[in-house]
Amino acid sequence: MNIGVDAAALGRSNTVVASTKDVNSGYWNPAGLVALEDHQVSFMHANYFANIAQYDYLAYASPIDERSAWGISLIRFGVDDILNTTELIDSEGNIDYNRISLFSTADYGFTFSYARKLPVPGFQYGINAKIIRRIIGKFANSWGFGFDAGIQFEKNDWQFGLMVRDLTTxxxxxxxxxxxxxxxxxxIPGENQELPESAEITAPKVQLGLAKKVTFRYDYSIEAAVxxxxxxxxxxxxxxxDGISIDPAVGLEFGYTDLVxxxxxxxxxxNVMQLDGSEKVGFQPNVGLGFKYKGIQIDYALTDIGNQSTALYSNIFSLKVDLSMFRN
Structure with a gap:
């Protein structure tokens, strides 16, 4: 639930908390859903760990009226076809490869989002209700629940956003x-002697965002965000x-005629510890491309273009469709 969704956002290093205004707002900041003018759907796919893990995302959102909107989304991160060797040795101590089976482990996140404009001009808020499902083959599974909340404010082309993830833990x-x-x-003697803990807790996290978009020569635009x-x-x-840790991120998007x-x-x-005991600052540089035409937007992101950090190298593709185009 922390990796991020939508190649357009990932190409900007996730700096969209203040500016998100489409179906993907359900993940980044549900307050942005109120900007929707019609129904939208979004899909994303990415591979991690040299294609071992599959990361998929599907979302739908639509306005309710002029002041409110809603959306739903599903995230899956899974590894399939894992070898189960727990029964490799039979009761007589012989190795039997026919006893090897396959299983999958996957995490699912289902989110329902609601957003509404506040009476104060420029302000809107949104909330998420999340259901978490985790499955490790036939060995273990879990159910979880949580809430997110976000607000946005816009004035004089400046956009502000605040997102609190896992608000109630x-x-x-x-x-x-x-x-x-x-x-x-x-x-293994001395290992795995007791059952693992049955409760898992995710503490709250806060994301604060600022963005500004400038249009020049009519056809060109630049949006900067932090x-x-x-x-x-x-x-x-x-x-x-001891009380708080802060990870900053900056992003930039250049647009031409709202098309490219x-x-x-x-x-x-x-702060990355080196083998010699010294520390250096590592970071993750991202790049991305996007193309939008008649309500269809295709985006691509490369989420680690160097070896500055230990981030996962991945090519990410996403598709967003404004369903109004089919009525037109």
Missing amino acids: TYNVWDINEKEYQKIANA NMNMRFAKTNDLIST FIRTGMGNFQ
């Missing part, structure tokens, strides 16, 4: 298959204290 409760667990409980991603714990983020877009951004600034 997101809980996952695991159900572990004890019969399967016993098959590996004593595989995000401050905050966690309430000491981490290896660029700015880190070029994007870039830098984020994931981390």
Whole structure:
């Protein structure tokens, strides 16, 4: 739930909390859904870990009336066809490769979003209700739930956004298959002797965004944005204290006639420990391209164009469709 969605946003290093205004707002900041003028759908696919893991996203959103909108989305991150070797050795101590089976492990996130304009001009808010489903073959599975909340404000072409993820703390409760667990409980002496914890907790996180779009010579536009991603714990983020850690990100989008877009951004600034004991600042540079025509937008992002950080190298494609084009 923290990787991000939509190649257009990922190409800008996720700096869209203040400016998001389409179907993907359900993920980035649900307040942006109120800008929708008609029904929209979005789809994204990406491969991670040299195509071992599959990351997919599907979303739909539409306005309710002039002041409110709603949306739903589904995220899946999974690894399929994993070898299950827990029964490789039979009861007589013989290795039997026919006893190897396959299983999948996957995380699912289902989100329902609602947004509404406030009586104060320029202000809107949005909320998310999330259901988390995690499955590790026949070994374990969990259900979880949580909430997000966001606001946006726009004045004089300046856009401000605030997104609080896991506002009430997101809980996952695991159900572990004890019969399967016993098959590996004593595989390594002194290890795996007790069942893992059955509760998993995700603490709140805050994202603060600022953006401004400038149009010049009628056909050209530039939108610059900055995000401050905050966690309430000491981490290896660029700015880190005992009470809060902050990871800044910057993004830039150049557009021509609202048809062609070029994007870039830098984020994931981390204090990275070197082998010699010294530290350096690592970061993740991203680039992206987009094409929009008659309600159809196709975007591409390359989410690590160098070795400045330990970020995952990935090619990401996404598609967004304004359903009004079919009525027209």
